[in-house]
Amino acid sequence: MNKTVKNADEAIIDIGDNVTLMLGGFGLCGIPENCITALVKKGVKGLTCISNNAGVDDFGIGLMLKTRQVKKMISSYVGENAEFERQLLSGELEVELIPQGTLATRCMAAGYGMPAIYTPAGVGTEVAIGKETRKFMVEGEEKEFLMEMAFDADFALVKAWKGDTQGNLVFRETARNFNPMMAMAGKITIAEVEELVEAGELEPDQIHTPGIYIHRIFQGSNYEKRIEQRTVRKK
Amino acid sequence: MLDKVGIAKRIAKEIKDGYYVNLGIGIPTLVANYIPKGMNVVLQSENGLLGMGPFPFEGEEDADLINAGKQTITTVPGSAFFDSAMSFGMIRSRKVDLTILGAMEVSDNGDIANWKIPGKMVKGMGGAMDLVASAKNIIVAMQHVNKAGESKLLPKCELPLTGVKCVKKIVTELAVLDVTPQGFRLLERAPGVSVEEIKNATLGRLIIEGDIPEMIID
Numbered sequence: 001m002n003k004t005v006k007n008a009d010e011a012i013i014d015i016g017d018n019v020t021l022m023l024g025g026f027g028l029c030g031i032p033e034n035c036i037t038a039l040v041k042k043g044v045k046g047l048t049c050i051s052n053n054a055g056v057d058d059f060g061i062g063l064m065l066k067t068r069q070v071k072k073m074i075s076s077y078v079g080e081n082a083e084f085e086r087q088l089l090s091g092e093l094e095v096e097l098i099p100q101g102t103l104a105t106r107c108m109a110a111g112y113g114m115p116a117i118y119t120p121a122g123v124g125t126e127v128a129i130g131k132e133t134r135k136f137m138v139e140g141e142e143k144e145f146l147m148e149m150a151f152d153a154d155f156a157l158v159k160a161w162k163g164d165t166q167g168n169l170v171f172r173e174t175a176r177n178f179n180p181m182m183a184m185a186g187k188i189t190i191a192e193v194e195e196l197v198e199a200g201e202l203e204p205d206q207i208h209t210p211g212i213y214i215h216r217i218f219q220g221s222n223y224e225k226r227i228e229q230r231t232v233r234k235k
Numbered sequence: 236m237l238d239k240v241g242i243a244k245r246i247a248k249e250i251k252d253g254y255y256v257n258l259g260i261g262i263p264t265l266v267a268n269y270i271p272k273g274m275n276v277v278l279q280s281e282n283g284l285l286g287m288g289p290f291p292f293e294g295e296e297d298a299d300l301i302n303a304g305k306q307t308i309t310t311v312p313g314s315a316f317f318d319s320a321m322s323f324g325m326i327r328s329r330k331v332d333l334t335i336l337g338a339m340e341v342s343d344n345g346d347i348a349n350w351k352i353p354g355k356m357v358k359g360m361g362g363a364m365d366l367v368a369s370a371k372n373i374i375v376a377m378q379h380v381n382k383a384g385e386s387k388l389l390p391k392c393e394l395p396l397t398g399v400k401c402v403k404k405i406v407t408e409l410a411v412l413d414v415t416p417q418g419f420r421l422l423e424r425a426p427g428v429s430v431e432e433i434k435n436a437t438l439g440r441l442i443i444e445g446d447i448p449e450m451i452i453d
Contacts, residue, residue, distance in 0.1 A: 026301070026305075027301065029299060029301050029305070052319070075359060076360060076361050078358055085356050089356070099364035101322075101365030104319035104320040105320055107320070119365070120368035121327075122368070124396060125395065125397060125399075174280070174299060176316055176318050177282050177283050180318040181320045208318075227298050228301070229304065229305045229306040230296055230307055231306040232291055232294075232296060233289060233291070
């Protein structure tokens with residue numbers, strides 16, 4: 001089953017205003033750079049973005065914030081972005097902060113066909129306000145859990161290291177992060193890869209995300225792969 | 236009184252051979268530098284790595300290889316990468332033996348506040364709420380008092396909570412304390428710090444029993 005499309009513009013062709021998007025990546029690591037560039041070019045507005053972070057001022061989701069394309073961010077951590085802060089304080093942007101593990105698991109639940117999960121994260125904090133709770137016995141102790149719903153996203157945009165024409169994906173190092181679970185969670189999932197190969201060239205045993213979850217795949221170009229915090233030691 | 240390195244060195248003594256450890260941002264990150272040589276410890280980074288190594292040498296940074304603070308890092312032999320759901324899965328199912336993180340406030344029943352200050356820009360909780368809700372052992376590295384000289388070890392946290400009844404031990408510039416059902420139990424004093432000074436800097440219930448030894452820092 002060939003899932004390949006020519007480029008990012010073609011991949012996002014049916015993404016319109018006011019849709020909910022999932023975007024893979026942790027910080028600027030493993031983000032769908034080409035799709036973000038294409039969305040900025042297309043100028044779609046009113047987007048709800050589910051992504052662990054919101055990029056920086058001039059890169060990643062920050063590019064879509066600058067052009068006021070984002071209506072709402074659902075993230076676990078949104079620091080390092082002055083434009084984000086300005087829009088949040090002025091009320092132009094809505095933000096929902098949720099624990100990182102809850103974010104990952106709500107994506108996972110969607111991909112596994114489960115409507116909800118129970119997690120201890122946020123019990124007794126403001127995250128729990130208005131949520132259904134339930135007690136379970138854990139290691140001989142009664143413990144409270146929050147019910148958190150699976151995400152419902154129109155599109156998931158993910159970035160992999162390698163992929164084949166069938167949509168099978170292989171990620172590299174910590175650029176994997178949220179990409180596999182978001183790939184599974186989107187109603188339509190678009191994968192951009194650094195290297196697109198023919199079906200059969202990837203080792204089936206090494207595939208992280210099977211192609212069944214991927215609707216479109218394309219060979220990305222001009223990856224910047226910007227480093228957010230360059231930390232080194234001297235030789 | 237301890238400096239940040241002193242706090243990190245003292246916390247490193249809590250790490251045992253065979254531990255899987257998650258280190259938070261700030262002082263906790265420094266703890267990695269003082270894990271005794273020869274000890275088999277695996278560092279977990281919640282963005283998807285077990286076996287985190289030191290920062291890379293100049294010119295060897297890899298944009299795909301970062302820690303939870305988004306810093307470039309390396310791996311050590313035997314490391315493994317995984318996705319974010321699995322990462323928090325191993326945290327939630329208590330496979331990670333020890334979590335070390337910073338705090339703005341801790342209460343004497345073990346509640347912790349470290350993610351939000353009302354009126355200031357809120358950046359988010361990241362993985363902190365997941366970590367504190369699930370970790371079997373949480374050690375907090377923090378300053379005993381804030382810049383205004385007010386205690387951060389309180390009867391009740393004033394800031395929005397990150398988690399409830401979860402902190403087990405606290406290491407500050409003044410002392411090492413356990414969190415017990417009766418309150419903070421003073422275990423050790425920092426070099427040159429008196430019990431009286433610790434009492435004055437602690438607003439929560441403080442248990443002082445017998446002679447309190449001075450900590451030994453190499």
